[in-house]
Amino acid sequence: MLGSAILKVRSGRATSRTLLAKELGISPSTIGLYVDRLIAEGFLNESGLNQGPMGRPRRLLTTCAEAGWFAGIEFNAERIQAVGVDFSGRASAAESRPLPAEVKAELVIEEILECVQSLSRSMRGPLLSLGLGIPGLVDAQAGVGLLYAFIPDWKDIPVSEKIGSKLKVPVILQNNLRAIALAERWFGLGHDLSHYVILGPRSGFGIAMVQGGLLVEGAHRAAGEIGRWPWPLDGASGKNQELHHALSASATWRRLAGVGPQEKLPPDLRAALASCADIKGQVWDEVCADYARVIGCLQMIADSGVFILHGPLTMLGNRFCDDIVSAAYEMMPALSTVPLKVVPSSLGDDAGALGAASLAMEAWSPP
Missing domain, CATH: 1.10.10.10 (Winged helix-like DNA-binding domain superfamily/Winged helix DNA-binding domain)
Known part of the structure; x- marks a missing residue:
């Protein structure tokens, strides 16, 4: 209490x-x-x-802002984002670190510990708790990262034990997109919402759902792994593709830029996508229609108040979101009974880290 x-x-x-x-x-x-x-x-x-x-x-x-602080860290296969949040919930320090290609799980753990040490130099009071936003499947109760396809040896990693034993504070885990849902609650558009969905087309594609103010995890902790859906949705391509192959942030940039699947990604994907924001024509319409098909189906399942887009695709702006909604209504007239709203998040690349810090804040109690 x-x-x-x-x-x-x-x-x-x-x-x-x-x-x-x-x-x-x-x-x-x-x-x-x-x-x-x-x-x-x-x-x-x-x-x-x-x-x-x-x-x-x-x-x-x-x-009391100086009573202590919470660390929030989120990572994927390419980089680590870290923030320090004071006791009053204000972000006071931030850090980003790239990860090498084909990174191993042990290096990720080492980098997380170094990030916390670096943040501590800018924060006041003791570290009270660490929240971690982890990609893929997570057993939050056991503190274990179960599986993340983009780091091959990230399987059954006892993250809370490995990190908590070094920092001597509670370490709270959650899937990174569910952590982002908490970031929206504390720092973004979700402050007054009880029903919303986080759209996360980044290196893969997943979602996080909040229903009645509560995160939805699922019976097997796999709720939201829509990137593993067959693509196209009828499974008729014969290529054994999954949704993330076509609708991740990198795949979407390649489609809009008109380059092949082997084309090297630009060093700043967000800037590259921003340069695509004014594209018009068939390719743009096809991309929006693909997103509309997925999001429209999700709305018929979740009946969400709003879908909040995260990641590099926010650089495509409100027009991208509005065109998705228009295409969805045209494709699925039944959506008129469960109105669809898609908006870009106002939070940036550190949203997952902010969410992880929020996770730590929400879980912490005075001793």
Whole structure:
């Protein structure tokens, strides 16, 4: 309950003892004991006066930024993103590190530890917890990275044990796209949403779903692995292709740029995609139609409030999202009963790291 109280204050939903009692559904006298303890231990401040439209002024509750910090790290086969977030939920430090081609799991672990050490030089207070956004299949409860196809030896890696034993703090794992869903809740468009879907066409293609304010993991922790769907969806190509072969960020750039599948990727994929944002014609329409087919099907399943696009394809802008929606309505008239909305995220490349830090914040409670 103490952890929940801190989360409510940090989110801005509870700025007084009275509001905090209402948010948590407990008596004012009990909340008074909690708040007094959290103030005494240096986690909350109570100062100033907040005069509402009626009644007596209320003293303001805020979190103590210097009480400690949370590290958030997300990686894929190409790079590591890291952020440090203070106790009040403000990102205060960031770092990005490239990974070599054909990187091994052990090097990824070493780089994560070095990133945390580097972040600590810019942060105040003790490190309280580390959140990790891990690609592929994750057993979050056991703290194990189960499988990631783009790092061949990333199989059944006891990540929490390997890293937690060195840092001496809790290490919380989650699939990286589900971590991004938490980043949207704390730092982006999902703050006031209970139903939304993260679209993640990056080196592969996956999604993360939030339903009723909760992350959807699935019975086998594989919810959202749509990149493994056959492509085309009827499976008729005879090439044994999967969806990510055609709709990942790199594959989409190759299609829009009119280059072959073996063409080397540009050093800055985001900039290269930005240069494609004004393309018109058949290729653009075909790409949008492919995304419309996938997202339209997902909407009929999930009935989401909004699909939030992440990754390099956000550089294609609102026009890309709007054209997807238009193509989906034309393709699937039934969508008129479950309206479709697709928007680019306002968060950047560090969204996964911000989400991982959010994961650490949400899971942490005072000892």
